Structure formats: C-alpha cells, structure tokens
Amino acid sequence: MSDQSPDQSPDTSVRPELSPESGGTGESVSGAGLPSTAAAEPKSEAPAGEPAQASAPPVPPQASAPPVPPQNAGPAASAGLRTSPVTDVWQRRGQKPPPGVLSRLRPPSPPAAASATLWSVLATALLSALLLADGLGPNLLIVAVPAALGAYFAARSAGRVLKPWTASWAVGGLALLVIPALREAGWPVFLAVVSALALGSLALHGSRSWPGVLLGSLGLFPSVAGGVRWGWRGVRARAGDSGGRVRAVVRSAAVAAVLLVVFGALFASADAAFADLLGSLTPDVSIGDSPWRVFLFVLGAAGALTAAYSAAAPVRWDGITVRPGKARERAEWAIPLIVLNLLFAAFIALQLVVLLGGYDKVLEETGLLPAEYARQGFWQLLWATVLTLLVIALALRWAPRGGPRDRILVRSVLGVLCVLTLVVVASALRRMDLYVHAFGLTRLRISVAAVELWLGVVLILIIAAGIFGARMLPRAIAASAAVGVMAFGLLSPDGMIAEQNVHRYTSDSTSGKTIDIEYLKGLSADAVPALNELPEPLRSCVLEHFQRDLALDDTPWYATSWGEARARDILKAASVQNHGTECYGLGQEADERDGFEEEPSYDPY
Structure with missing residues (x-):
C-alpha cells in the first residue's frame, strides 16, 4: 500500500485519474505497462446545462510525467506492471483488531x-x-x-x-x-x-x-x-x-x-x-x-x-442465533418417532396392568421383591425421561417445515410422545414411593424424585408450547426451575426426611421397622423438630449431637437461620438426657421386609 497521495506527485502537467483497478495508488496502468493517454486528454464537450469551459491544448504523450510508483512497492510496480494491493501481515499502529463476540453483542x-x-x-x-x-x-x-x-x-x-x-x-x-x-x-x-x-x-x-x-x-x-x-x-x-x-x-x-x-x-x-x-x-x-x-x-x-x-x-x-437443521422428509422424520411411541405405549400398557391388580403376578414371574422391583425401575425411567427430552429437541431441529400439514404432523407425533412420557414420569414416581415406604427417605432419594417431578413439568410446558406457541418456552422453563428450587427450600428437605423416617418408625411398632439414627445425626438443624418426636432413648441419642454443636456455635443473628434458632429453642425447652452406652446399637438392627434383609449401612442411592 502506498503512503503517497496523487496530490503529492512531482511537477506534472496532467493529474492521473483514480481508477478502481489501480489499487487506490493514484496511478492508472494499462495491460501493456504504458501510461494511459485517455486520462490526459481534455474533454471536448461540457455536460448539458453547464457553460463550456476553455479547453487546454493537448499535451504530447512524451511530455507527461511517468506515474510515480508507490513506496516499497517493489520492482514490478516500478516497471509499470499490474500489481495487487499488498496486505501488511503486521498490524500498523492505530489499526484496531476485529471486534470479538462480546464486543458485537454489547452496546457502546x-x-x-x-x-x-x-x-x-x-x-x-x-x-x-x-x-x-x-x-x-x-x-x-x-x-x-x-x-x-x-x-x-x-x-x-x-x-x-x-x-x-x-x-x-x-x-x-x-x-x-x-x-x-x-x-x-x-x-x-x-x-x-x-x-x-x-x-x-x-x-x-x-x-x-x-x-x-x-x-x-x-x-x-x-x-x-x-x-x-x-x-x-x-x-x-x-x-x-x-x-x-x-x-x-x-x-x-x-x-x-x-x-x-x-x-x-x-x-x-x-x-x-x-x-x-x-x-x-x-x-x-x-x-x-x-x-x-x-x-x-x-x-x-x-x-x-x-x-x-x-x-x-x-x-x-x-x-446469537442457532440455525435449524436441514429439514427431513416426512417419512424419514416420522417413522423413527412413531416406532418410539409404540414402544412407550407397550410399556405403559404393562404398567397399567400392574396398577390394576397384576402387581403380585409380575413379582411372581420376575422373582423380585416389591422393594427390588421399585428400586430396579426408577433410575431407568428417570434416564428414559431425560433422553426423551433430548429426542424431542433433536426432532424439532430436523422437523419438516413445508407447510401446515408438516406442522400438524410434528405437533401430533411429538405431542403423543410427550403425553406417553408423562405416564412414564408417573410410573417412576410411583416406584420411588414404594421404595421409600420400604426403606425410608434419604437426601438422594428426595432429590432425584424432585428432579423427576420437574421434568414432568417441563413436558407439560412443551405440550403447551405446541398448542399456544413456543415463544415463551425458554423463559417458562427457566421460571419453572426457579420455582422448583424455591419450593424445595421452603419445604425443608432435611425436615421432610426426618419426619418421614420418624413417622415410618412410630406408626406401626409391630411391623419390625427400624430407624437409622446414625444417618439422621448427619442431617441439619432443620430436622430437630421432627426428631424431637422420637421416644426415649432414641430422642436423646439422636439430639445429643445437635445440642453439642449448637451449644458451641455462637454465630450472630445475621448469620443464624430460622431453622437453627428454632432448634435451639426446642432443645432449651426439653433438654437431652444422657443415656451413656445405651445409645450404642440403637437403630442398627437389620431391616426385614418380605424376606429381604438390608444392612443399615446399605443405601443403593
């Protein structure tokens, strides 16, 4: 690139005319390497509507100055050959790099x-x-x-x-x-x-x-x-x-x-x-x-x-826009999803048979105990729900987009898949309920059950988007996740775990159910109100751990939660008794249900 403009050329009688082919150097070169004389000839006619001006005498070609080659242009330009602009691989001072992604997305x-x-x-x-x-x-x-x-x-x-x-x-x-x-x-x-x-x-x-x-x-x-x-x-x-x-x-x-x-x-x-x-x-x-x-x-x-x-x-x-995938033909797109819908329908039909009275027959044929049957299926159904949402996202990316008939096909096939998946979600939650009834509630069990419930809400939102439009779907799913986290915290999961285990233990003392006090000791102070309902000596054996920790904790009011303050008030109103070595061995017996023996430390999830 030349740093010299046409105005800075030597003493010449004719100013070279800028040409797009000249690379912006202020010179005009022909294919033979000779200066063009057309630019040097004066115009004989003035434009219409303007007075004619005096024309200058023609200048012989030998009297015109040779074009000035650009600085640092090399010998080819000096010889009058056609050259292309040279790109400087080093950025000159003052030149800014191209803007990044954030610079393009952020306002000034x-x-x-x-x-x-x-x-x-x-x-x-x-x-x-x-x-x-x-x-x-x-x-x-x-x-x-x-x-x-x-x-x-x-x-x-x-x-x-x-x-x-x-x-x-x-x-x-x-x-x-x-x-x-x-x-x-x-x-x-x-x-x-x-x-x-x-x-x-x-x-x-x-x-x-x-x-x-x-x-x-x-x-x-x-x-x-x-x-x-x-x-x-x-x-x-x-x-x-x-x-x-x-x-x-x-x-x-x-x-x-x-x-x-x-x-x-x-x-x-x-x-x-x-x-x-x-x-x-x-x-x-x-x-x-x-x-x-x-x-x-x-x-x-x-x-x-x-x-x-x-x-x-x-x-x-x-x-940031994500381009949709290449639209597929109707048959190519719909056949795999219809087959998946038939598989879901067959599975749901079997679940309905189990719910309508065939539960004992299924257990007899499979040789599984009720708790084993419930535990075996929950995780598979949870993953089936997650994978179904992934299938729906990919199907929408490559869905046919030819016209109204294609939209009806997409909504029908995916709507049926969402409805069938909702039944799978209900089946998974039912299995979790059976397992919790047999072995009690834990943090992991209540967490995955809450996630499965939220996935069901997402499916309902997808169905609503198919009916009323998907413009609000991203924000609706984000809002549902925030509401779920809010409800999860307000319900106090540790308090629910303690309450369910205490109720399970005290509701029927002749059922042979035990309670794992070692696990309950690891809960937070939110569990103290429910644990306070246990009979002695279990109550004191569980709460002595909380009383010791709360007595040593002297956090100020702005760093103390309401659950911790309430636990202090409960323990102050009814102090914990010292049972000594009597606490060892309590709640450590094996849990027997329908011939299935589970060690207290055994927690599949």
Whole structure:
C-alpha cells in the first residue's frame, strides 16, 4: 500500500485519474505497462446545462510525467506492471483488531457511573465485609439489596426501561435469598444461591431466546473486568466534577462514626441491657480476620460493579442465533418417532396392568421383591425421561417445515410422545414411593424424585408450547426451575426426611421397622423438630449431637437461620438426657421386609 497521495506527485502537467483497478495508488496502468493517454486528454464537450469551459491544448504523450510508483512497492510496480494491493501481515499502529463476540453483542460504552450507583456499590462492599464473614443467613439478602439498587440506578442512567420480565427475574432472585435465612441445611441453600445469581443475571441482560436464557444466566462473568474499569472511571469523573463535595461527605461520615463510637460506648457502659442489644446488633470485628474481611470487601465491590455495568451495558445474548437443521422428509422424520411411541405405549400398557391388580403376578414371574422391583425401575425411567427430552429437541431441529400439514404432523407425533412420557414420569414416581415406604427417605432419594417431578413439568410446558406457541418456552422453563428450587427450600428437605423416617418408625411398632439414627445425626438443624418426636432413648441419642454443636456455635443473628434458632429453642425447652452406652446399637438392627434383609449401612442411592 502506498503512503503517497496523487496530490503529492512531482511537477506534472496532467493529474492521473483514480481508477478502481489501480489499487487506490493514484496511478492508472494499462495491460501493456504504458501510461494511459485517455486520462490526459481534455474533454471536448461540457455536460448539458453547464457553460463550456476553455479547453487546454493537448499535451504530447512524451511530455507527461511517468506515474510515480508507490513506496516499497517493489520492482514490478516500478516497471509499470499490474500489481495487487499488498496486505501488511503486521498490524500498523492505530489499526484496531476485529471486534470479538462480546464486543458485537454489547452496546457502546455506557455513561460514567452515577453517584447513586457508586454509593450503592460502597454500601454493598461494606456490608459484605461486616456481615458475610460469620456465615450465611439473613445477611446475604441484606447485602443483595444495595447491589440490586445500584444495578437499577445504572440501568436508569443508561436509559433502560424496567420491563415485566426483568422485574420478575429480579424479584425472584431476591426471593430465593430468603432460603438461607430460613434453612440451615447447606444443599438447598447452595441451590438457592446459585439460582438467585442466575435469575439476577437474566434480569440484567433481558434474554428471551434459548441461547439468551442459557448464556444469560451465566452472563455476569464476562463483565467483571469491564465493570471494575467502568466503576473506576466513574469514581474519577465524580471526584473531578464534585469539587469539595467528596471531601465534605468523607468528613461528615468520619464525624458521624466518631460520635457513634463515643456515645455508643458511654451508653453501653451505663446500661447492661443496652450493651447486650448493641453487642448483638453490631458485628464482632477482630484483627485476626481482617484479611478475610478485606477480601469480602473487594468481592462485594467487584460483584456490585459487575451487576451495575451489566445493567447499563448488557450483553445481548439473544444476538446469537442457532440455525435449524436441514429439514427431513416426512417419512424419514416420522417413522423413527412413531416406532418410539409404540414402544412407550407397550410399556405403559404393562404398567397399567400392574396398577390394576397384576402387581403380585409380575413379582411372581420376575422373582423380585416389591422393594427390588421399585428400586430396579426408577433410575431407568428417570434416564428414559431425560433422553426423551433430548429426542424431542433433536426432532424439532430436523422437523419438516413445508407447510401446515408438516406442522400438524410434528405437533401430533411429538405431542403423543410427550403425553406417553408423562405416564412414564408417573410410573417412576410411583416406584420411588414404594421404595421409600420400604426403606425410608434419604437426601438422594428426595432429590432425584424432585428432579423427576420437574421434568414432568417441563413436558407439560412443551405440550403447551405446541398448542399456544413456543415463544415463551425458554423463559417458562427457566421460571419453572426457579420455582422448583424455591419450593424445595421452603419445604425443608432435611425436615421432610426426618419426619418421614420418624413417622415410618412410630406408626406401626409391630411391623419390625427400624430407624437409622446414625444417618439422621448427619442431617441439619432443620430436622430437630421432627426428631424431637422420637421416644426415649432414641430422642436423646439422636439430639445429643445437635445440642453439642449448637451449644458451641455462637454465630450472630445475621448469620443464624430460622431453622437453627428454632432448634435451639426446642432443645432449651426439653433438654437431652444422657443415656451413656445405651445409645450404642440403637437403630442398627437389620431391616426385614418380605424376606429381604438390608444392612443399615446399605443405601443403593
């Protein structure tokens, strides 16, 4: 490429005319390598409607200057040969690389962070450092509120409008953070926190398509570095524009802190009740945990800035489109699915025979016990449900799309498959019920049963999408997952496990059923109300573990869940008795049912 323009050519009587074939170098070359004289000849006629101008005398060809070759163009250009533009393999200074995927999906840089956003970020960081170091409880919801306000202020300053789905995702995310305040069990709390982050990300990005919902739930991570840089630019801009206001605010905050410390200490020393109240409300900050609190401060600030930056300049994940597969012929597409439907129908017919009175006959022919029959089929039916959803997704990708008749065919075949799969889901849940009745409820059993139930809800949503349209299907499935996690946490799975096992043991004392107290000791404090109903000495043998742990735990109010506080009140009202060595061996007998003996440590799932 030449850095010399035609205006910078030597003293010539004729200016070379730019030609597309010249490569933009300001010269015109012919196939024979000679300069073209057509450009040098003056026009003899003026355009219509314009006065004729004086024409210059013709210039002989030998008087015209030779074209100037471009710099660094090589000997071929100097000889007048046709050359193509040379691409510089090294990027010159000032040239920008092609934009990446996120740059194309994200709008231009948002305006500098507003003061309300920066104050919300600061409040989030301070609350994170003060409250989150002692554990999770109501403090997580307290920290999330200023972070949500900062995102709202950032979105409003960027001109975004709050839409119904955005508000629904945001409210749902905050509602999920109620689970850590209610439940002490770690596994439903973990599911609630992860789901809250996913809903918050969807609220910030406003996604609606399948790629948007799937990637939008994880969309906060690409905005971390950009959010920190955006926040720092906002701090510098506000500090430069505000003059002495920032220093005035800092001085006011420092004076207020000094007054609170001085007069709070005086009042606390004057009244013991006020001292207890003040001690329970204020965080216990020590020098030993300062690095941990500094890390939480940085984490809270970075998280709040990331959320605010995503609200101001969200990544439009809906811009990623997935092209549908090649449409198949009707027979090629429908025959495999019709065969699968016939297989499902045959299996369901056998299940109906079992439910209508052939259960004993099936057990007699198979030689299985009821618990074995139930345990054997549940996992297979669960995988059958998951694979059916995969088959439906692939079938929709390659479905025929010729016209109304093709749409009727697709809806009919896939609708029948969804209905038959719903019966399979009901059969799987029935088998799980039989197995739980025989051997009790565990964490894994209640978890997979909840997943199977949610898969049934997904099938119902797919059927509804086939009838009313699939535009809302991605967001409906995401909302159903969030509602399921919310209901799972509110129902207290550890409490349900303890309640079912206690009821199973105490309902019929002559049935020979036992209870595994070693497994129940591993549950959380949410199980204490149900375990408190056990007869002695089982009650004391199970609850002594919880009483010892709760007595040693002195977490503050903002890190204490309602389940833990309720367990403390129950154990304080009815203390645990010391039975010594009598607790050894209780609940360790083998469980016999219909001739099948199961060791207490045996838990297939």
